[in-house]
Every structure is written in structure tokens, then in C-alpha cells.
Amino acid sequence: MPTPESESFKAAKPTVPPTFDGVDYDDNRALKAAQDSIIREQWVQSMMARLIREEMGRCYYKEGVNHLEKCGHLRDRYLQQLKHSKIKGYLFEQQNYVPEK
Numbered sequence: 001m002p003t004p005e006s007e008s009f010k011a012a013k014p015t016v017p018p019t020f021d022g023v024d025y026d027d028n029r030a031l032k033a034a035q036d037s038i039i040r041e042q043w044v045q046s047m048m049a050r051l052i053r054e055e056m057g058r059c060y061y062k063e064g065v066n067h068l069e070k071c072g073h074l075r076d077r078y079l080q081q082l083k084h085s086k087i088k089g090y091l092f093e094q095q096n097y098v099p100e101k
Helices: 007-012 028-070 072-082 091-095
Strands: none
Touching (some): 028 072, 028 091
């Protein structure tokens, strides 16, 4: 069951999408909100990979010699998640912004 979010947590949660689309670079609040949401999204992806890795380790330990057959779904999920799990920051996206057409 998910933990209920407190009001202070909801207040700190970004309300903008994790992209620089439509951000006015002269508006510091909007720029900082976009930066924060990008960093937060990258951390979420990294933590998802970590949770999958921990679950895969438990599965490997539990299944023993049969781990290749029994834990394949976790291994595939972890390898897919590794593509998105690196925390890169926001400067590259901010400095090399190309609007989508």
C-alpha cells in the first residue's frame, strides 16, 4: 500500500514536466522548476534500477543454480532500465535545447 504523501512533500514536488519545452529562460522560477523536475526524474529512474537489482539479487540467491531460468524476467527488466538509470544532470539539455517539431 503506498504511503500517503504529506502536504510539505506535495508542495516540494515539481508540477512541470521533466523537459525544457516551453520554458522561458528569463523566468528563473520556471527554469529552476524545469531543472529540478529533470533531476528528480533521473533519480527516480536510478532508484527504480536499484530496486530491480536488489530484487534480482534476492531471486538469484533464492533460486540458486536455476537462477538463469527463474530470474530471466528480472534480468531483462534490469538491462532495459540501465539505459535510463544514469544521472546526467540538466546542463546538456538546457544548453543544447532543440525544440521538437
